[in-house]
Amino acid sequence: MHIDWFRQEIVFKIVYYGPGLGGKTTNLEYLHAHLDPALRSRLVVLKSPEERTLYFDFFELALGAIKGKKPRFHLYTIPGQLYYASSRKIVLRGVDAIVFVADSQSARRQDNLDSLMDLELKLIEQGKTLAQFPWVLQYNKRDLTEIDSVDEMEQSLNFLRVPHYEAVAVQGLAVFETLRGVIQLLLNKM
Numbered sequence: 001m002h003i004d005w006f007r008q009e010i011v012f013k014i015v016y017y018g019p020g021l022g023g024k025t026t027n028l029e030y031l032h033a034h035l036d037p038a039l040r041s042r043l044v045v046l047k048s049p050e051e052r053t054l055y056f057d058f059f060e061l062a063l064g065a066i067k068g069k070k071p072r073f074h075l076y077t078i079p080g081q082l083y084y085a086s087s088r089k090i091v092l093r094g095v096d097a098i099v100f101v102a103d104s105q106s107a108r109r110q111d112n113l114d115s116l117m118d119l120e121l122k123l124i125e126q127g128k129t130l131a132q133f134p135w136v137l138q139y140n141k142r143d144l145t146e147i148d149s150v151d152e153m154e155q156s157l158n159f160l161r162v163p164h165y166e167a168v169a170v171q172g173l174a175v176f177e178t179l180r181g182v183i184q185l186l187l188n189k190m
């Protein structure tokens with residue numbers, strides 16, 4: 001979080017984290033397409049020809065007012081592919097809250113865990129830890145057939161009992177709920 005004194009604004013950074021192809025960019029694209037254009041900036045999407053995030057995606061969302069200051073939320077995604085570790089580290093710098101987008105497909109179980117571990121290690125480098133940080137879990141791709149049950153995903157990933165959302169990001173299901181949930185946690189923590 002930082003305060004922009006000139007613009008009288010509080011700026012929060014929310015990062016969508018998770019394994020490659022889990023649906024992070026899809027979440028941001030859906031939010032951006034369905035928000036009032038007056039409340040949001042242009043969407044910056046940096047994709048490879050194969051539609052994979054190269055560096056990050058980003059847009060800014062403006063909401064209400066807190067004690068005379070206008071909160072701005074900077075929403076970012078990270079590139080999930082393994083070899084973009086340095087981009088992930090840079091995007092995660094100064095993060096205030098996280099949406100972890102897990103891929104519900106059973107074949108991705110280990111990738112979800114690896115990504116969550118990678119996130120924890122990067123937070124520790126910043127002197128933070130998941131146990132004391134506002135974050136939520138999104139179990140995405142609930143529309144597919146070869147998926148783990150929500151109970152199984154809870155057992156595997158939600159050892160800290162954070163709020164979780166069952167989503168189908170391509171259809172926009174639970175995409176706004178997830179964002180509302182993480183903003184709520186973040187503001188409660190303030």
Ligand SMILES: Nc1nc2c(ncn2[C@@H]2O[C@H](COP(=O)(O)OP(=O)(O)OP(=O)(O)O)[C@@H](O)[C@H]2O)c(=O)[nH]1
Pocket residue numbers: 018019020021022023024025026027051052053054077078079080081140141142143144167168169170171
């Ligand atoms: N069936 C299904 N497909 C989805 C869902 N959400 C996203 N997808 C698809 O999954 C693929 C990957 O989605 P992205 O949003 O690009 O994934 P990402 O997490 O940004 O991936 P990286 O940028 O590589 O880290 C795309 O083809 C999406 O259309 C979902 O809920 N259900």
Ligand SMILES: [Mg+2]
Pocket residue numbers: 024025026052053077078079080
């Ligand atoms: Mg992406």
